[in-house]
Amino acid sequence: MPSIQTSTNAMPQAVRSFSPALMPGVPRGASTSALKGTLDDLLQVMGADAADLQRAANVPMTLRRVHAKAQLFHEGQPSEAIYIVRAGTFKVYHTDEEGYEHVVGFPAQGDVMALDALNMPHHPTAATALEESSVYLIVRRDFQSLCMNAPGFSRALHMASSRAVKRATDLTHVMAAVAAEARLARFLLQHSERMASDGLSPRHFYLRMGRRDLASNLGVASETISRSFTMLASWGLLKVACREVEILDMDGLRACARSTRRQTDNTADEARAAQKLTH
């Protein structure tokens, strides 16, 4: 396993013991460590399988640090690279002609950004870091040669593309729910699954994005997100303190997320009943 020294390298494994004061997490420790990356570390971050990993050469790769609230690339900028998140979280968004910005996703560790700009001259979206982050940067020229020479990279990229398509599709599933609480519930469940697959606690986590960005991502008003949070909390499904979320009743949350169409009386009671009996 390759070792890399980066201040934002490892997520805190013990999530349940984080202190809210630490969470904004801007300059924890000295941020002066030089950033060095290797191809095999990149492949590992991307989730390549073992066969590809051991074939990977130990060539250096450029690892760029992105400060909180800094933007990695902006919309309309000529697209000359793709970015793989090494650590941290981003928000990818598109601002339409009226200035309204629609958040497309929140890429985190292992996600590839700007994939959609590969066959376009300009970026269709912008990306800003929600916290201290670092990304592998692969410019077009290196991209070509890597696909040719590094056997595992092309495969890993295909897999990452596959995940990206899956993610975007999942987002449409979230937005397909008409009820606001259902959308939020689906989002939280997806986030929970992602946490679990990253080896973190699936029931207790800290959201890196604000209500506004979350609302934009889910396609509702930010006030509605606020209300939905208090709704879910009042039903005993979760406990929420600003951006810190603890899921109390996973099955109840799933039941709430299931209701594609509106819950008139029966389905609402069913959801509440499900939450009652599991509790």
Added chain:
Amino acid sequence: MPSIQTSTNAMPQAVRSFSPALMPGVPRGASTSALKGTLDDLLQVMGADAADLQRAANVPMTLRRVHAKAQLFHEGQPSEAIYIVRAGTFKVYHTDEEGYEHVVGFPAQGDVMALDALNMPHHPTAATALEESSVYLIVRRDFQSLCMNAPGFSRALHMASSRAVKRATDLTHVMAAVAAEARLARFLLQHSERMASDGLSPRHFYLRMGRRDLASNLGVASETISRSFTMLASWGLLKVACREVEILDMDGLRACARSTRRQTDNTADEARAAQKLTH
């Protein structure tokens, strides 16, 4: 340029002269022609650039015919292949636990299906043909060797993945619009652009999907789609006869699509005004 004999091979170039009776298009002509495909034809369908095309070998590829309303793969089925649309149109959808089916997209010529199943054991979605169609089928084993040996294929696949991500993102943009007419307008505009990029008329086309599927894709009720169609038509933006759509005022339609937030009076008047002055 490779030549392939398939009854559904070429889209009718003269779109403005199609007759509605022909459109359901079920068994137009003898459907007995043997299906043969080649790698370079596949690459051309996928939109590979010239450099890759001339390097492509003329190896045979399996081309599968899919009848209208037949399903190419169903949800939960073990994923063993990807599919590239050679001709026709599909609907890709996901049915949730309540039986409600959410249409994720309408892949057409050159689109790759089941990309999201590449890194999963089972298909997360199902696909059924909306008309007589044909697809290139690439099983996992061939997929691996193709990526290794055919230099252009891996590149073409990366480009196709890029487009797929872009498509999915665009869908979220469509669904982000709150007003139903805006969603429909955005969908029609995207469809128009796609028509144009396929060399067909961007102002006059025939929708292959029903209101129900369209509504599901856009995240609204089918009745609302119906109403939105009549709304847009009554504003003089387009002329619609069942599934045949003719865009009369492209700029007006764009103005309608722009309104992210609801149009109270002024924006509605603006849209109508824009439509007036262009007409």
Added chain:
DNA sequence: CGGATACTTGATGAGAATCAACCCGGGTGG
């Protein structure tokens, strides 16, 4: 012709967008 399916149109109720006020923590500057 009968049944089914697709599409349209109408009436009604409910949920959410919008406007607005308020609370709170953190930063800034006096």
Added chain:
DNA sequence: CCACCCGGGTTGATTCTCATCAAGTATCCG
């Protein structure tokens, strides 16, 4: 140190769109 502002978050009141139910029309297929 306090006053102040500011952005983020919560909550309330009101308007309005859309989902839903329902009925009607048209079209296709057997």
